[in-house]
Amino acid sequence: MRKTLGLVLKKQNIGETDRILTIFSPDLGKKRVVVKAVRRPTSKLAGHLDTFMLSQLMLTDHDELPRVTSAVLAEPFEPIRDSLELTQKAFHISKIVERVTLEDVSQRAIFQLTLDAFARLSQGWQWPPIWLYFLNELVNELGLGPNDFACQKCGKKLSEAATWLYDERRLVCETCTPEIADSIQLEKNSVKLLVLLRKSSFMSIHTIKIPDSVAKQIEELLLREITQWFNKPWSTYAGLA
Ligand SMILES: [Zn+2]
Known part of the structure; x- marks a missing residue:
């Protein structure tokens, strides 16, 4: 036993x-x-x-x-199962967790961040910070995502709008953005939030009102990182309405 x-x-x-x-x-x-x-x-x-x-x-x-x-x-x-809305949100979390975890391999950090996300959902915090914080932690845990917030071409520190070149998996400043590129345009506030997500605790970001456009840019960036080895597009796992 x-x-x-x-x-x-x-x-x-x-x-x-x-x-x-x-x-x-x-x-x-x-x-x-x-x-x-x-x-x-x-x-x-x-x-x-x-x-x-x-x-x-x-x-x-x-x-x-x-x-x-x-x-x-x-x-x-209990609050998750009592609410159809929260149940659907929990499914967004469990769906990606089920996809990235391996059978018979202990992944304690991912287990913990999953529980944390469920607890926050139960406590009634806003969904966009819960979801983005969870995705960011998952990306971190998998060793993915941007971790250097300087332009990866000219080296300039990124404080304005920037571009995530998702095939090259590089963050570049507006000046260095190629004319034609498979990319996500990140507005200034998205760059700011990405930096915050990397550096802050959930409690210091959970009250931020995240504009829809910012939330969606970050969701796409993080999900593209997580799903790049899957056979399904990132949008299959999208959790923002
Ligand atoms: Zn640059």
Whole structure:
């Protein structure tokens, strides 16, 4: 038997009463587990294993599809499941987490930033800062994204509008922006916010009213970084309306 925390990312019914869950565990990484008879009305496990619940689990030792033998709810994230709007937002988070994490590889930092994002969603903070902060941390954790805020062609410090050349994965100043380029135009406030996201805690940015245009530029930049190795375009994972 193995004991681990698990955040339920996804559930899928199989057979008459069973269910396969995709959980995210600090120890096991992403893991598919099976829960027997969980859809019977008498199941003691059901109330601890719904989507977006964090539970302490006991698993059998099978490598492939271990069975959940007991589950104790650690954090229900109740406000998320009570609200359709928050549920949809949590799905944006779980969808990208499920895509970037590996089976049977512990990724504690990503586990923690996922929990943090869920907690902030539950606490009712504004969505754009939660989402962008989460994406930025994920990008950081994966070793991606711009981390030098000087023009990567002329070396000038970037304080005005700039351009992210996403194929070259370089940030350049307006003067150095090629005429034809696959790029995201970043307005001055987007450059500022990118720097802030890199340097600040969530609590120091969560009250900022982020203009839509700024949020979308940053979302695209961060998602393009994360999804560049996927077979799906970044927009499949967009979380801003
Ligand atoms: Zn330049």
